[in-house]
Amino acid sequence: MRIATFNINGIKARLPRLIEWLDETRPDIACLQEIKTSDETFPVKDIEAAGYGVIWHGQKGFNGVAILARGETPVEVRRGLEGEAEDEHSRYLEADVKGVRVASIYLPNGNPQPGPKFDYKLRWMKRLRARAAQIWAEEVPAILAGDYNVIPRDVDTFSVKAMQDDALMQPESRAAYRRLLGDGWTDAILSRHPDGGVWTFWDYQANCWPRDAGFRIDHLLLSPAAADRLIDAQVDRDFRGREKASDHAPTWVELRPA
């Protein structure tokens, strides 16, 4: 069973690429981020026509997450994280689907840092960890997949120097991510590619894709019951190089059947 995460940077602008990706790789479950559309304008018919059921948590203009499942509709468990009533960003959606608990996560970027956006990022990470602990306690196979906007280690970026002042790799961001791993969650790409050098994002600017100036910020965190079934974890780099591509590439895990 393949579970993928893909920050598509605008589902309307990316719709042909999204359908093409679903047709070519047939993920069983797909978590999308940055759909950048309100709930009312989400292209549900196009996705259903591709053979997928879908739930979504939209927002006009930016943010927004969705969960797709081949041949069925995910059963929503929760949208949004507790702990900050005034937070109206659409960044979290969680569902039960095909025997696993899946969360689609769009963690705040946090730039510029220091500042209120960075403070929000760190608060959000704390709230995510609290929710992860609740899921953990349910002892279900679970996958927390999405754009974490955290570069976990120096070997996860093309250039430490270029990124050193960025919110994505501040010590506080890394520490918060490391606490999740410390709780027992398995970073699937890290576990399969421990030496680093695997990128999931290449900026549109500064010729980053042609010179392979990327970094790894899209992660799939597995609970023990899911990690026990891990066969493979990869990034579909090819999709970053296509016409009208997202700045992220699809990232996925393959799990043994239960």
Place this chain on the structure above:
DNA sequence: ATGCCGCCCGTGGGGCGA
């Protein structure tokens, strides 16, 4: 580097991302 590119909304150009 208040830069680069690209999406959003919406019709000019600002907000936002990473």
